[in-house]
Amino acid sequence: MVFEYAPAPESASIVDIRPSYGLFVGGEFVDGHGEPFKTVNPADETALAEIARADAADVDRAVRAARTAFEKVWGPMPGAERAKYLYRIARLIQERARELAVLESIDNGKPIRESRDVDVPLVAAHFFYHAGWADKLEHAGFGPDPRPLGVAGQVIPWNFPLLMLAWKIAPALACGNTVVLKPAETTPLTALLFADICRQADLPPGVVNIVTGAGETGRALVEHDGVDKVAFTGSTAVGRGIARSVAGTRKRLTLELGGKAANIVYADAALDQAVEGIVNGIFFNQGHVCCAGSRLLVQEPVAEELVERLKTRMGTLRVGDPLDKNTDIGAINSAAQLARIGELARAGEDEGAERWSPPCELPGRGFWFAPTLFTGVAQSHRIAQEEIFGPVLSVLTFRTPEEAVAKANNTPYGLSAGIWTEKGSQILWTAQRLRAGVVWANTFNKFDPASPFGGYKESGFGREGGRHGLEGYLDA
């Protein structure tokens, strides 16, 4: 039975988007000296605001502001005092949670249900968690007197704009570093609202600096001599370039890159639960998730039945207005990403896989892609090898556990994986053999600040979250 839905839009009146935004440097909003650019609402293609573009000189000013703050204020500050600033920021995020969630959905296109219930609560949790580390670092297992590295240059993607900001800024600040952060070109607004939160928290000027811009701004930041630590989340191709650019320098590097996660369903799995997990694994956040379960590996005896159930479930997914509280799948973040998803889906068809989408009406304006399933996928197909970063699931089958593991590991990536079976020993056997940094068993796409996240192989190195995540920001 399918219920009809009445529209249930979250009010956008809670956010006040200014016509233009500057850079946040040394505690002030300042002009950028590059050509300003517009950020667009991907759900209707309207321009939301004009954003300053930081050129190399602007980046230099931001790095110097961060250096001064590190040397004069934040570095010497007792950990207990740093902790209180971070707790204060966590509380301000909670106080302004709805505003942040609505703004995130408007700028990014993700459903308000996700920004409200997942992203923003995790952002607050991340600051709260790391606040507690700030005065306990000597107990973290990195030596008796671990020191901060200095200035961290951080570049984050557009899929979880505020959450990735939190993953970067919270541990950096807790460990005593100062930061210059570049949000993604298409999703700068919540980072700029976060700058306002830093001001409300009376965070000392220069501890957090936000420079907006595109790839050139990011390059200027990671290549700046005054940066001691580079942290990047994004594509493996860009990550490789960054690894090359920091080669031979003293800079420390952590990278959280692409993925092509296998979601393995054994024949004895609880299929209805597995279907929910598969849907969450690939359609959460429009599939704009580096750890998305984009390769479904199903054991042959249940493959047919599982795909049928999956199709039925996909038929109930609601695609549309990100601000509607009933929406399951929002807008694709940008025209460029939509084109890439479309191109890879066509490649899937061209290479002989069978494409299926539920009947679903897409809005006339904006960037949209219907949830899509490919069956008959071979390991050599591009849709089984390349990260699509969209709501597209490739289904492959296997016979034995050994075959499942071999197929799951047959990729240069190694970020995440899923296992569905009722047999505990089989979960542990499989989890031990998967070359992936996060393994979800009988669940998928769960995140927590206490849980280390990061990849094997070409999915990058270093961990974010948990005790392990501190290492990337300490001179241990």
Add this chain to the structure above:
Amino acid sequence: MPDATRLTVRKTYKLFIGGAFPRSESGRSYVVDDAKGGFLANASRASRKDVRDAVTAARKAFPGWSARTAYNRGQILYRVAEMLEGRRDQFVGELRDLGLGKAAAGTAVDGAVDRWVWYAGWADKLAAVAGSANPVAGPFFNFSTPEPTGTVGVIAPDDPLLGLVSVVAPAIVSGNTAVVVAAERAPLPAITLAEVLATSDLPGGVVNILTGSRAELAPWLASHMDVNALDLAGAAAEDVAALEEAAAGNLKRVLRPGAQDWARTPGTGRMTAFLETKTVWHPVGV
């Protein structure tokens, strides 16, 4: 008393790949001198092809070695210490050939034996120290365990025995396998160490040792797409940038050269540099 008329049987120093002692496929060798400039031996001068063969052997050995129990790996590393101790005089002799005094050579060999013992003990403790149970905000059991990165390329430092042991033992104790480029001017103790490894129940291919030109071999190791990590302990300062850049091709984990006082008791850093952290979630419920 040695018979004055008897000619000594010399040893041919070859490479150590996959548990065997082949010559370089290139057929090349180079002269290794003693401290006074006298001829000691012709060491094999490994080639790019030897690097690739060694990586193949190391990759082949990885699934088995990493699947051994930590207790078993610890016992094997301890066995290496036993075998090394048994050849103490031989190693002292080789180090004295390189110019070390009797006392210094003895200290170096003792240090190398003790280093194996130290790391042997880490095998079944590393996961307890580097892993964690994570208190996530939800009904999930969540734990993180360290796992070996895979195949590690090691540019060994100049210190021919203690330095070598100090970089090889931490790489393999957690289950990694290694391809080692030995100290270029003092490679003979490395090959003698290979004889120790070969008789210590260490599976063939877990440690592979190449002798020859670092400048020639290191870039092939750094750019090899089936090597997961790189220890630059012995890389020349002017080569580090290029090696790191080559290593970025498949995002190798790179341990940069650092302060090297091999006599000091090491910390855990050389082990954790070549570990991945795997975090597993499972719902809690009835």
